[in-house]
Amino acid sequence: MADPMRIRAQVAGGNATVRVLMAHEMETGLRKDAAGKTIPAWHISEVTATHNGKTVMTAEWGTGVAKNPFMQFTIKGAKAGDKVGIMWKDNRGDSRSDEATVS
């Protein structure tokens, strides 16, 4: 099972700034191992963000995103106490979802 994400969501003006750290190898599929064999691509392919259960953002990611990615975005009109959920799915079908409260 994938390691947990770190999600911080803070009110800034009338909006909430959400910062997410995800634990993922993000293999590009271009690297070779010590034996010279290609390491297969393994990366997050879909990210979904929800605000109180309603989807507010979706993203399609590929091999260009760094290992242990950091993502930041703003949710308009979010207030303290609101729930922010992040879900990712990778190209091996593994997934992880975590939730945080806006503070």
Place this chain on the structure above:
Amino acid sequence: MQRNALIFTGLLASLVGVTAWAQKSATDGIAEYRAMLADGNPAELFEAKGEDLWKQKRGPNKASLERCDLGKGPGVVKGAFVELPRYFADTKKVQDLEARLLSCMETLQGFNAAEIAKTPFGRGEQASITALATWVAGESRGLKFNLPQDHVAEKTMYEVGKRLFFARGGPHDFACASCHGEEGKRIRLQDLPKLTTNPGAGNGFGAWPAYRVSNGQMWGMQLRLNDCYRQQRFPYPLFASDATVALGVYLGVNGKGGESIAPALKR
């Protein structure tokens, strides 16, 4: 021909311009880059993993590490990092954080310590030790280094560490002190701290474990010191070896009063 010469001179001038600019702002540029990344330091992911590993019942004994004595009594984590390496009566050895965690994994959880020590860095239970060390270090964030020097073994290790620090050798005939014995040295764009006194010693010692952006790896002090020896073209002194612990004592004692910022973020 003359036109060619003119173009060449122009090219040279622009090259000189670029170099001068790079020298002026390289350090500032790196500091800016670090500040930008520090907001989302992936070391936090390893801290979370380490905390989980500390509390989880694992190993052949199905026990957690919550009774592990890091020097301030069983289970006390806060403040332990800034007083390590230190002498432990049960193992009769001076141990640093990672060496101590390995002992606890053996005595409490029943892991084979020799087997884990032989595992390459970043694999299997070595990765667990790094995550645990990251979390333990993070619990002492902002505290000041104050390594004990009361026990005779601790004093001996300081002296051993000092000699190792200045011992020149290997095919390139250099010592730790060759790079870290003077102020204002750098390797490529990296500033090299002077590790014989503060602030260099505190800043250098107090930054590891650190997340390295360039390779996406979490590095503990053991890997940091072993890699210094690799750069000296020495063989690895091995995980939790007396040599690396002695160097840790030397750096840590020199860094007394310095603030711990671990787990930090490195290039």
